[in-house]
Amino acid sequence: MTTIRAKIAQRALAPGERLPSIRKLSATLEVSPSTVVEAYDRLAAEGVIRPRPGSGFYVTGSSTPFALIAAEPNLDRAIDPLWVSRQSLDIGAGAFKPGCGWLSAEWMPLDAIRRAMRSLSRCDSAVLADYGPTHGYPPLRQLLARQFAAEGLAVGADQILLTSSGTQAIDLLCRFLLQPGDTVLLDDPCYFNFQALLRAHRVKVVGVPMSATGPDLDRFVEAVKTRKPRMYITNSAIHNPTGATLSPQVAHQILVAAAEHGVTIVEDDIYADFEPDPSARLALLDGLSRVIRIGSFSKTLSAGLRCGYIVARRDWIEGLLDLLVATSFGGPNPVAAALVATVLQDGSYRKHLGDVRRRLARRRTDVAGQLAGLGIVPWLMPRGGFNLWCKLPGHRDGGAIAMAALRDNVVLAPGNVFSVSQSSPDFMRVNVTQMTDPHCFKVLARVLAEPN
Amino acid sequence: MTTIRAKIAQRALAPGERLPSIRKLSATLEVSPSTVVEAYDRLAAEGVIRPRPGSGFYVTGSSTPFALIAAEPNLDRAIDPLWVSRQSLDIGAGAFKPGCGWLSAEWMPLDAIRRAMRSLSRCDSAVLADYGPTHGYPPLRQLLARQFAAEGLAVGADQILLTSSGTQAIDLLCRFLLQPGDTVLLDDPCYFNFQALLRAHRVKVVGVPMSATGPDLDRFVEAVKTRKPRMYITNSAIHNPTGATLSPQVAHQILVAAAEHGVTIVEDDIYADFEPDPSARLALLDGLSRVIRIGSFSKTLSAGLRCGYIVARRDWIEGLLDLLVATSFGGPNPVAAALVATVLQDGSYRKHLGDVRRRLARRRTDVAGQLAGLGIVPWLMPRGGFNLWCKLPGHRDGGAIAMAALRDNVVLAPGNVFSVSQSSPDFMRVNVTQMTDPHCFKVLARVLAEPN
Known part of the structure; x- marks a missing residue:
């Protein structure tokens, strides 16, 4: 049921389209045909699909909206390419956001x-x-x-x-x-x-x-x-x-x-x-x-x-x-x-930019040093900006660490949300301007100490 | 050449797609095969299409952008659903815009x-x-x-x-x-x-x-x-x-x-x-x-x-x-x-809205009266707002009138830009707040007096 529902939500199955036959789907999913029959019957009862006698099941024409990401709106939302933005934008004023991709207001002119x-x-x-x-x-x-x-x-x-x-x-x-x-x-x-x-x-x-x-x-x-x-x-x-x-x-x-x-x-x-x-x-x-x-x-x-x-x-x-x-x-x-x-x-803007660059350079060095104490190492030291792309120690999974840290009000940016091929599980992007409070380091240390 | 170019721009012919055969296109367009051969050769010289020996012509993979409207950026741009917006937004401060769909700044709080x-x-x-x-x-x-x-x-x-x-x-x-x-x-x-x-x-x-x-x-x-x-x-x-x-x-x-x-x-x-x-x-x-x-x-x-x-x-x-x-x-x-x-x-906003409604009611009546003198009649008198949907006299073509008026710095909104079925050629939408200067009425009178 979940598979079919996701396909419909993502429009891989369009309204009016015929669903795979029961025999075919049971082979694909490696489940028994009776399981597929039951799933189809339940979806039909919900009105999501409709049987046509002698011809199989079809997606109904009802208004199933397009789901960019098939996910639920809560802390347990799967970590997907929108996870970091949504958490960073909506988590509320008390949270820490080393995963967010911008400078906070106090860095602005x-x-x-x-x-x-x-x-x-x-x-x-x-x-x-x-x-x-x-x-x-x-x-x-x-x-x-x-x-x-x-x-x-x-x-x-x-x-x-x-x-x-x-x-x-x-x-x-x-x-x-x-x-x-x-x-x-x-x-x-x-x-x-x-x-x-x-x-x-x-x-x-x-x-x-x-x-x-x-x-x-x-x-x-x-x-x-x-x-x-x-x-x-x-x-x-x-x-x-x-x-x-x-x-x-x-x-x-x-x-x-x-x-x-x-x-x-x-x-x-x-x-x-x-x-x-x-x-x-x-x-x-x-x-x-x-x-x-x-x-x-x-x-x-x-x-x-x-x-x-x-x-x-x-x-x-x-x-x-x-x-x-x-x-x-x-x-x-x-x-x-x-x-x-x-x-x-404004005459002050150029000077402001110079100040920001100097402050960021110091901050990158400082935060890299502190992260090293946790075994977290930047892939390279960038020429500018506020992000460090960091490798986690011991092949730790960034997604699991981000989920755990969120429970302590810390939004992290796990590597695989950036990776098309999902090949950066043990990386994390760190915004050095938001990685200043000791709470962030404490949470990170604690989460890294937990078993993978 | 124009036909093929438009089809490519609108993606009716996608990159990599085969063009119609020379025989087929010459029959469709009712031109000689040699005309089609010449057009294809020229498009190939421009790199828009590419011959494959023994297999015909194909649309090249070059970056042909998607054209919402195949049109050129100038006064003679064909009247299409974007014509009124683009003219109203870009015509410059000296112009008159009875065709535009908003109130100017002096109507705002x-x-x-x-x-x-x-x-x-x-x-x-x-x-x-x-x-x-x-x-x-x-x-x-x-x-x-x-x-x-x-x-x-x-x-x-x-x-x-x-x-x-x-x-x-x-x-x-x-x-x-x-x-x-x-x-x-x-x-x-x-x-x-x-x-x-x-x-x-x-x-x-x-x-x-x-x-x-x-x-x-x-x-x-x-x-x-x-x-x-x-x-x-x-x-x-x-x-x-x-x-x-x-x-x-x-x-x-x-x-x-x-x-x-x-x-x-x-x-x-x-x-x-x-x-x-x-x-x-x-x-x-x-x-x-x-x-x-x-x-x-x-x-x-x-x-x-x-x-x-x-x-x-x-x-x-x-x-x-x-x-x-x-x-x-x-x-x-x-x-x-x-x-x-x-x-x-702000305490003043509700009063502002009341004033605007009263001013608009008077203005609708006044402008409808003045338009009647030109034989232009509202389809109905609306309960509010600044638009009158007006029928032109003598089945005049709103598109031609809008084009003519634009030469005198007046942007009109001809009926067919609003019509899905192109069945409102002799209508025009008039913004009563922008139809106040005598110049607008003079231009409209002159254009209506010209032969259709």
Whole structure:
């Protein structure tokens, strides 16, 4: 019953579709035919399926919603690609969240944000109460265009599209470039929400193992050749979760392989501002021919303002705008975009970024030292950012440890939620800014001391 | 070439798919085989298609994006369901927009918004710079729950999900309830963006003609029986564009038919606050069993703040939250939601709404009178709101008139952008608040005087 129910929920069995015959299913599941008969009868009694005499059982046409993840909403929810986000966002103020993927409010330029709000309360009424243009608030796009030009990527403000988050940016690109059944390449491990998002688009996902300098090149080229992906999504700088940095040589070879096989690349650059100096970028090398750059301000300015962007070749912008209007009637609200633009131009913002980078560097070293005392070792020390991708001692299972820690109000990010191939069971991503309270170390030590 | 290119852009021809044979296509298009040979050769030279010796031509695997609407970004863009939105949002400050679907900033409670911003500049730093809970800013959800309870719809705040717009709310519900190839019922005419949005979901759309009291009931029941739709999307109060009001009898019969055939109903209630007193509601009668209510604050509070909501049965919320996190990492930003909540609680807001309703009633009468002078007649006089659905004199084509008016900086909303069956060519939706400048009437008079 569980198997059939899950298949229907995930739409592997569509309404009106015929269920496998009793003989076939009993063979597949290695149960007796009478067990299958009983399960089918019960599901029919519930109205989930319907018998047609002489023809078998069919899924009824009732409104069975699409389940991205077939799971229940509670502490015991299975650890899946959405587990860490949902727990981190909803656990409540008293909890500790070394598993969460952002900096808390005290790391943000709060004074500049408050100043920007006061100044905006006096601004043009159109910004406060009218729709903005479809591309998004023009001053912010102009400011970004100047910033990209300074980095060596010459783009017009008309090639920049504001969105309400980096996630919405990637979602829009998936709508634009993919159709159900397509294949998408991801790094393995990668940001877990890439997997959740791609499930919503009903596409196939193929993982390429990560190295310290980007994806394993041989495996990447092989996957591109044999699996014919339409898209590759990656973070080049301060890769999430590993902290790897793409080398110029790997960047170049990725672009050569992508060009040969018609792969479009989405470069998610939301960690750019944490780098001490810029490393290799696919968008920069490629000049936006087949690479699309996306970003957001959630990591360094405010997680709450919800403002991201897409930078893409000019001939793709119109189609993206149509989709943006059709699916959300635009990107971020003009108030959020104006707040972001005002903070970026505030004299204090550059200094704030420098301070954050210095504080994070110290914190990474400190936390790595403390974790070493528990036998937990970073895979590499990243050039910037707040994440350490750590190996657990003694092949401990990160999922079991995360479940145990949650009972003590500590949200951890177990390795396999990041892994396409489920090959990182004994890893854990640690946010060093949220790993400060002794409670976190105490809980971790206690859980590690328990038998596996 | 245009035909093939459009088919590829709209994914009617997928990458890797074989093109029709030269003989077959020349017969279909009624052109000579040599014309097809030339077109195929040119497309092959461009790399759009690729010959395989002895086997014909194939669509290449290159990154051909999905085109929601195959159109070019300029004044001459074909009039399609996105035409009015894109023109209204992007035309620039000097233009006149009787075709646009919202109130401009001077109709909004600007003083209350400015007060709310000043008060928020002093608020808790978490609201300014941290993610909020996945459901959305709790005080706004609690406030909405109390408001719905007062209307007779008892819901918990946990049944309310904040989104960044009414459109995002419907988009999320489509993701939750539909899969490609499903059928959706719409009113004919209906809000044009429903059609654009449903194209993005690759579903089939069936229109049911509107009457002054809701959809034509016989046609509705027939469509539900024969077309087996999974969803019906409608506005019950002050229907867009017609201004119709759902009667209690039609509401009841719709629910009976929907229950019999397993149809889920999305009731888009964004015009509720314009009603002098509440009319029949599907969500209220049904008690959220198969009806989902959505709304937003874009029409009466601020079009720019981007905050909407979903009210749905409790067992659907978790699945919706998973999709919301996966595709946009949440709904509106906490700042926008807090601004909305603060304005809703401001003592002046209720009075503001009363004033707006009175001003709109006068304006509807005035503009209807002026339009009558041009032979333009409302289909009915709505109970509230800012739209008049008007019949043009002498079977004039609304699309041609809108194109002509745009050259004089006037954006109109021609009837057929609202019509699923393209059966409203001689209609036009007029926003009475944007139809005040004599320039609009002058342009309209001149364009109507031109030969059809």
